[in-house]
Amino acid sequence: MEIARVGRRLTAREAGLVACRRCARVWPMGQARCERCGSRLVSRDTKSLQKVWAWWIAGLIAYIPANIYPMLKTNTLVSHTENTIVGGAVDLARHGSYGVAAIILIASVLIPVGKFLAIAFLAITAQRGTQVTPRARTHMYEIVEFIGRWSMIDVFVVAILSSLVQLSVVASIRPGPAAMTFALSVICTMLSAQAFDPRLIWDAMRRNQPRKTP
């Protein structure tokens, strides 16, 4: 089987093969399922970007109410407070817990917003091309995949607090509607990142400079 010319690295697709993204085994082009692990095979997921954008938009829509509505409702003897994500972090910082305030802001604001921007950037440049090297973009994709789940911290904090702080009239904490929409937003952006086919990053480069011998 002829699969590589001297001095040039081939992709599975150029060799007339299709690779399994789950187990890295290659099969003849046109085969529908990987016989080793049973995953569906697609040489390039052409619907990939549509799925990415669909989940991306759903995630963004869910993220807006997550920031407007309260995440936590705290009742004490003297007061009733409702805290949004940012409001809660500001409160913590005011009480001197700068570290925890930073964790909340990073996990609930910086990571989600950064993720929306990064996925949009990857999806747009996979079609239009960019000066940013494919290796840098692959790196970006790996970071997005790795870091996305950590946004769930705030949802877990709400879960713990509202089960723990139930002290009759002295103090009680209940979850606000934002806990729900925030969790949905995290799930949607995780699915959006998973729908992206990173091979599209490299295809664009190979299209632009096809016959370059190293």
Place this chain on the structure above:
Amino acid sequence: MSTDTIAQTAPAAAAIEDLIACPHCDALYLAQMPQHGGRAICTFCHTVLIAPRRKAGKKMIALTLSVMILVVAALFFPFLDINASGFGNSTSILDAASSFRSGYMVFLSFLVASAIIFVPLLRTVLILYVLVPVVRDRPALPHARRAFRWSQELKPWAMAEIFAIGCAVALVKVQSLAHIGFGPAFWMFAVLVILVLINDNYLCTWSVWKSLELEED
């Protein structure tokens, strides 16, 4: 000690079962088991393709079993307790997972319970099911491949370690409000987080797939 070897470019003629394609950039290579401690890395995008470890199977089984025991035990012991002005309350992980009770919040309860209990447990069961026969040189159990694929697909949704960080944040949040005590389950969870992190580091998926494939021939 861990020397990285660049994966070898596929030669002119090779059997299709000896090839491996980078899942991130589609580059084609000749699959070659690197020395123990070494890793095969894609020259294009630097994705780690193969990273076998010495006695990885046995270590993983031991770690996975401990994770399973800890998760189950942590469920039933008190997790955190709280005291303020004569009122007290203690909570277990099951309580935390089921704290969203009103209306649509039930969905959130289901989600939290899945992410911190059911999915991590299911993953340990699936991994044991696949690895135990492999390590003991026995034929793979029925549907081992499907089990391994599911365990890999569930990986991003197992969030026990994130829950542990959440606990730390929650403690700081209420420290001005009340006195907090740690139950046994809290410490079990702390150990569990470390085990989960080590465990994920040990698994070379390509090696497992390879051994499952050899099984069938």
